[in-house]
Amino acid sequence: MKADKKTEAEIRAVLERMAEAYENKDVDAVMSCYAPDPDVVSIGTGKDEKYIGPEQLRRAYERDFTQSESVAMTFDWLSVSTAAAGNVAWLASDITIHVQVSGKHLTLSGRLTGVVENRGGNWLLVQGHFSLPAAEQPEGQSFPEQ
Template sequence: MTDEQEIKSTLEDYAKAYCTKDIDALMHVFEDCDDISVIGTGADELCIGRSSVKELFLRNFAEATANQFEWQWSKVTISNDYAVVAISLAIHLEYQGSKLEIPIRWSVALRKTDRWVWLHRHASSPASNQDEGQAYPQEA
């Protein structure tokens, strides 16, 4: 398997663990150290360290159930033992009795150890008040 295939496999590992709410498998995707970080789409979702990241995911699991990660556009850049993944996706989930499809954009930083591990994941949502072809939102 090529490095790029191994890296993309970590995305599948993350998605499977997230959908099954398997916190141990989800945390296994990340490097086993306290330097990992996650930035989520929520205003308070700025996490550094394993316990903070784990708490965020457990909160996510309590609030909703994801059923599918639909991968879309992606770019993998590899430099020696480090890599960056830029990817867009839709997460299909159930939240408060409703089925939702949430568009997300991720940046994932990885390091090669005996396997590719995540050091950082940043998530954002496309601006809903910004028209296609415009550099800035219509309203602040």
């Protein structure tokens, strides 16, 4: 079911806090948005970007920050749904990432899906999946053209 406005605002605040920490390259602040569980999962856009547990996730963000001169993320559209119990929610979002790598500025249009859990009044990411739409797939087509 669709999350109520209060829940959606709380989850949006977590994502905005994560985006600010990402832009500031503050790995500790980014990690504070995730559950500290050994089975927390994040999947990125690269073939090697599957991270399980806080240590792998921390190394992933450190890699992002090391490989970029600057980076920023915005959440352009957000949909949040909750379970009947109300302490678990899932989200889908369009994101835009602005990054400077080797002196070149890139703008990446992507997506984030995730699961968050409310623990002691704080929403924390327990699963996240970042993706980039296939550039070679025309609108209206189900598969990329070769």
